[in-house]
Amino acid sequence: MAGTPGRPQPQLTDQNAFFWTSGADGRLRIQECRSCTALIHPPQPVCRYCHGHELAPRAVSGHATLIGFTVNHRFTAPGLPPRYVVAQVALEEDPRVRLTTNAVECDPDQLALGMRMEVVFEQSGDVWLPLFRPAAEQGEPAPLPEDDTAPVVRPMATTEKFEDKVALTGIGSSRLGRRLMVPPISLTLQACEAAIADAGLTLDDIDGLATYPGPGPYGGFSEGGVTALESALGIRPTWYNGGGETFGPGGSLIAAMLAVAGGLARHVLCFRTLWEASHGELLKQGRLPVPAGGDAGWLKPFGASSAAHTLAQNAQRHMHRYGTTRETLGWIALNQRANAALNPTAIYRDPLTMDDYLEARPITTPFGLYDCDVPCDGAVAVIVSAVDAARDLAKPPVLVEAVGTQITERMEWDQSTLTHEPHTLGQSAHLWTRTDLRPADVDVAQLYDGFTFNCLSWIEALGFCGIGEAKDFLDGGKNIARDGVLPLNTHGGQLSHGRTHGMGLVHEAIVQLRGDGGERQVPGARVAVVSTGGLAPSGVLLLRTDT
Incomplete structure (x- = not known):
């Protein structure tokens, strides 16, 4: 050709x-x-x-x-x-x-x-x-290759859990919006200063810093990492960590937990900043250099430039195998928008109907506009503290019950599992080996929703319904509503609140467990599950109150 x-x-x-x-x-x-x-x-x-x-x-x-x-x-x-x-x-x-x-x-x-x-x-x-x-000659359609959906999860390496030694003690967020056109480090500072004040700490108490993805070629996805924050605030951390090869902000949180549990730090400030909306606008205006080309890899020569292109095909196969429909995904989008209507910080708060969802402009089939999260500018910060110090601070600590991190599938997007979002099954199975709690004990779920199908995959992987049963579980949206069996993404999720790459989900889980959700509060929330990451890598946290 x-x-x-x-x-x-x-x-x-x-x-x-x-x-x-x-x-x-x-x-x-x-x-x-x-x-x-x-x-x-x-x-x-x-x-x-x-x-x-x-x-x-x-x-x-x-x-x-x-x-x-x-x-x-x-x-x-x-x-x-x-x-x-x-x-x-x-x-x-x-x-x-x-x-x-x-x-x-x-x-x-x-x-x-x-x-x-x-x-x-x-x-x-x-x-x-x-x-x-x-091909010119077509027989009966061939069956899709089967996935091994029974991940082999390693048992706990020790009977002692590092999770028992840490707590989440402070949260903060910057203003959130579309094209705020402010330096990203200023958003980081707003979130970090708010988190430190929320915990009742001072800058001098902070002896660790952790972030994702850190400095590097992450246009719109970083303020410059630990180096940028240290330069602005003059913090001298005993321990620090930053990098892209972890499951987003959840990975930086777990790194901070390990540092605290190991005695390297007492209070680690974890932060995540995005200025994607402003970055895109500045590129359009010619006020930022266009990134150099470099290696297009195995996907981009074919126009597969977004995670949407891969995940849309996973969604298509789920529909093919289990009878899932676009309406199934629509109930997730509608739920997030209904919750966002009660959250004054959410970017999209206007009512959304199923007709609106189905008639929205297509992005990449079967995804339409409302299947995709909202690029925005904003920062979120969370403080990880030693559990013995946490109970003397300003707010009741949120404890970490368990984490799920194990990789059981291939990392390359197009070589991994075919039906579900890659890297949900193994991490979810790993989580439940580190706790006696079960899915029925979860009061609120904050599940990664870069796309609606991310969320569906986590619901099934974590065992809130069986594999392939999301169509029935999500039908009508009642099960995932704030008064349903699994209140989901109560702040509006990334689909309506804004794309914070999972750190906003952690923030909302802590808000709910503290009982500070206002109109959107789930009564009596004591256990929360949070997933961060989509495709690969990804991971999951199980959080609980101190009572």
Whole structure:
């Protein structure tokens, strides 16, 4: 095929060049382990199955099964104006190998899961992109590859729990809004100063700092990390931590808990700042440099530029397998908006009906506008303290009952579990091994909702209903309402309150357990579950009151 100019380019390396250039002779090539014949993708120096080290490219048939597709309406990618189809296919030789690609030479309305597809290459610069079209000969649709949905969770390493040594003692937030156009560090300072005052501490009491993701190329997603806050406030921490390879703010909180439990600090200030809305506006105005290109990886050459493109296909497969509908997801969006109406800090508070939800402009099928969270500017801070110090502070401490962190699925988005959001099942199973409490003991749930389907996956993974039963559990929205069996995202969630990447969920859990929720308060809330992260990595916290 003739090339599409301007597509994002993968970076050719000695390890992957065989894949990106194999289309020059029209043959698709995948790395093979010569010891066990498994196909390995993306290429690695070792076989993940038998741990053999003899690997080499192998030409495959180029036939695959269509296991997911989403019609992109909203996102733009160089060389790919909307509307285009991002797809995932599983190779016939080894369905464990999935390729993100574009479905081409077809009417998207005629695509169906299980179709047989065949590769067709498009040259783009120095690479040949493997695209897929429906094969000329179609039999009965093939079944989707099965996931192993029974994660093997390691038992507790010790009988002593670090969670018992810590408490959450202070919370604070900055003003939250769309395009506030203020320096992000000023938002961080507002949240941190509020959290310190809330705990009844002073700056001198803070001997630890933790954040996510820290400094780096995180446009709109960071104020500069620990370094920026230390520079502004002059804190001299005994311990600090910041980095992107953890499950968002929940990861920085657990790092702080471990530091406190290990005796490295007494009061750790954890913070998360976003200025995504202002960052986007400044880019449009030309007041910030456009980020350098760099390696487009395995997804972006096909216009899969957002987590939405991956998660939309997980949602599509859930619908295919379990009968979930768009209305199922709609009840989550409507619930969050109803709760946000009672929260004066929420960005979107206007009433939302099911018709509004269903008729909203499409983003990437099956997601519409109200399936997606709200980019915003704001900061949230939480203080982790030693439990013996916590009971002498200004507010009743919130205790940590258990955490769930174990990874049981592949990290790469398109190689991981097919039906659920990746990295919910293992982390949830791990959580329940660290406590005697059960899902029925939970009074309020603050579950990550970057997209509606994130939330659905956490509900099932945590055991509030069975796997595949969310359609019935969510029907009508009564079970997740504030007076239902599982009051959900009581501040409006990220779908209506604003995208704080999970730290706002932690903040709201503490508000509820303190009984400070005002009109949105769930009476008698004593146990709260909070999940942070979507796709990978992710994790979950179980919090409780001190009584």
